[in-house]
Amino acid sequence: MEPTAGKPSFLRNILVRLLLFGVLFIVVRFAYVVTIAGESCNVGNFCFFSLPENLNFVIAGPGTGNSAIAVNKAIVSSTAVPTQRELYTSKDWIKAVNFFSSIFQDLMSQGYLLPESKSLCVETPNGQDVFALKEIGVKDSVGTFKKASKPLVVSGEAHRLPFDDNTFDFVFSGGGRLDKSSRALDFATEIARTLKPEGFAVVHVSAKDTYSFNSFLALFNCCNLLTSRDIDGFDSSMPHIREMVLKKEYDIHGHGVYQPRDDSGNKCSVPGYKQELVRKAEPLIAEEPLKPWITLKRNIQKIKYLPSMADISFKRRYVYVDVGARSYGSSIGSWFKKQYPKHNKTFEVYAIEADKTFHEQYKVKKGVTLLPYAAWVRNETLSFEINRDPGEQVTEKGRGMGRIQPLTSKGGNSGGRFDGEVDEILGFDFANWLKNTVTERDFVVMKMDVEGTEFELIPRLYETGAICLIDEIFLECHYNRWQRCCPGQRSSKYEKTYGQCLDLFTSLRQSGVLVHQWW
Numbered sequence: 001m002e003p004t005a006g007k008p009s010f011l012r013n014i015l016v017r018l019l020l021f022g023v024l025f026i027v028v029r030f031a032y033v034v035t036i037a038g039e040s041c042n043v044g045n046f047c048f049f050s051l052p053e054n055l056n057f058v059i060a061g062p063g064t065g066n067s068a069i070a071v072n073k074a075i076v077s078s079t080a081v082p083t084q085r086e087l088y089t090s091k092d093w094i095k096a097v098n099f100f101s102s103i104f105q106d107l108m109s110q111g112y113l114l115p116e117s118k119s120l121c122v123e124t125p126n127g128q129d130v131f132a133l134k135e136i137g138v139k140d141s142v143g144t145f146k147k148a149s150k151p152l153v154v155s156g157e158a159h160r161l162p163f164d165d166n167t168f169d170f171v172f173s174g175g176g177r178l179d180k181s182s183r184a185l186d187f188a189t190e191i192a193r194t195l196k197p198e199g200f201a202v203v204h205v206s207a208k209d210t211y212s213f214n215s216f217l218a219l220f221n222c223c224n225l226l227t228s229r230d231i232d233g234f235d236s237s238m239p240h241i242r243e244m245v246l247k248k249e250y251d252i253h254g255h256g257v258y259q260p261r262d263d264s265g266n267k268c269s270v271p272g273y274k275q276e277l278v279r280k281a282e283p284l285i286a287e288e289p290l291k292p293w294i295t296l297k298r299n300i301q302k303i304k305y306l307p308s309m310a311d312i313s314f315k316r317r318y319v320y321v322d323v324g325a326r327s328y329g330s331s332i333g334s335w336f337k338k339q340y341p342k343h344n345k346t347f348e349v350y351a352i353e354a355d356k357t358f359h360e361q362y363k364v365k366k367g368v369t370l371l372p373y374a375a376w377v378r379n380e381t382l383s384f385e386i387n388r389d390p391g392e393q394v395t396e397k398g399r400g401m402g403r404i405q406p407l408t409s410k411g412g413n414s415g416g417r418f419d420g421e422v423d424e425i426l427g428f429d430f431a432n433w434l435k436n437t438v439t440e441r442d443f444v445v446m447k448m449d450v451e452g453t454e455f456e457l458i459p460r461l462y463e464t465g466a467i468c469l470i471d472e473i474f475l476e477c478h479y480n481r482w483q484r485c486c487p488g489q490r491s492s493k494y495e496k497t498y499g500q501c502l503d504l505f506t507s508l509r510q511s512g513v514l515v516h517q518w519w
Helices: 006-036 084-090 091-109 128-135 184-194 210-219 272-282 291-300 332-339 360-364 429-437 454-464 498-510
Strands: 059-062 066-069 119-121 141-145 153-156 168-173 193-206 225-232 242-249 318-323 347-352 368-371 372-378 380-386 405-406 420-429 441-449 472-475 515-516
Touching: 006 091, 091 128, 119 128, 119 225, 128 141, 168 184, 184 368, 193 210, 210 272, 318 332, 318 429, 360 368, 368 380, 368 420, 372 454, 380 472, 420 429, 429 454, 498 515
Parallel strands: 119 141, 119 168, 141 153, 168 193, 318 347, 318 441, 347 368, 372 420, 441 472, 472 515
Antiparallel strands: 059 066, 193 242, 225 242, 380 405, 380 420
């Protein structure tokens, strides 16, 4: 009888299948580690294609000679995907490492960074700054980014860092990353939170003007600015950089915890850097125009908007307040949304409008909060003038702008008389609302068209200190427009003169408030 070959073939098939299963397992594990977990490949991760331990690359140093920088197997490994290996040996990556090495060596020479400093680099996708720290001897260094690239970079977003309070001696944010953040205050707060008291934070930003410079400092009101200098960047995306060195101070309890400044006081003075913007603004119209509705409309083309004169990047949030908004298309939709230079910032919009004729349309407008009241100097019931021809149906198009008066003034002194239909509405303390809604760290734009009530509201903003919370005002001042063109056709609706309006604008600008004549 011939020998049977079935059993060896069966065993061979089993061995082949086991081998194939093992290879498949290793491939799947490798793909998970590199592409999903975002980690470097090593033996513990079932990757068996690592480069030798002593593999070195020669990287050109910032000086005249070359410096040999040993690139650890855990950083550059042949087991990494080819694009990752190419990244760590690319000219751009090496150039960035040299740039950061030079920066950190300067900071070391000034005593802001020590070899034993526990250091953090925030928002570093490729870890060049972390590698540069390690290369100059700061071994206890780590970076964060939304996707990890271990061992240099761990997962963590700038507005929610995965570290305890008071962890690091040195925190660095380069590349203008704070400029580009949509949550600048949260970014700065996390740097301050994780930094130890008397630790140093170094931030590279593109603050080119005094407005943005002071806006940046307001984000770090737990820290003192030690030095500031302008340096050249290492790529075309940010050719010029301002380097800020800040030191975290202890709070009054000695904990070194980030403490926001109290903005609740009534006294304020508009800072000098805002007064600089006023001097750059378009001139006021000194002489009363013969046809104001034409002249003021043309003047809008000459307006120098604040975001066109200064960088508004370093603000906590962005707010537009339309006082006397009327319909959505009256100014929010037709002007602010289309013409105001928002620089890709998302604004919270508040529409303050007492006339209930316009309220319904705001229910379907996303991003707009309606306050269905009249802006006033205190909380009380007011008389509201309904401007329309007798017998005319109350519609949005037929609705005129209405004046308001306290109930006690109805039918009282001159200027307090209403000629048309009157309704009762609720008024609220606008200045107090503003102080409870925004802070000095917000960017606040206001348009005010309140049918003469500006002569009460503006002094109230000064009295409460709320005027300092507004960055830019577009104000329509109401006066008797018939006085110059048609002296015999005086209207009792407005008692103020153009000269009184001009005084109001002038006093605002002399106080450092950037105000524009509106119509």
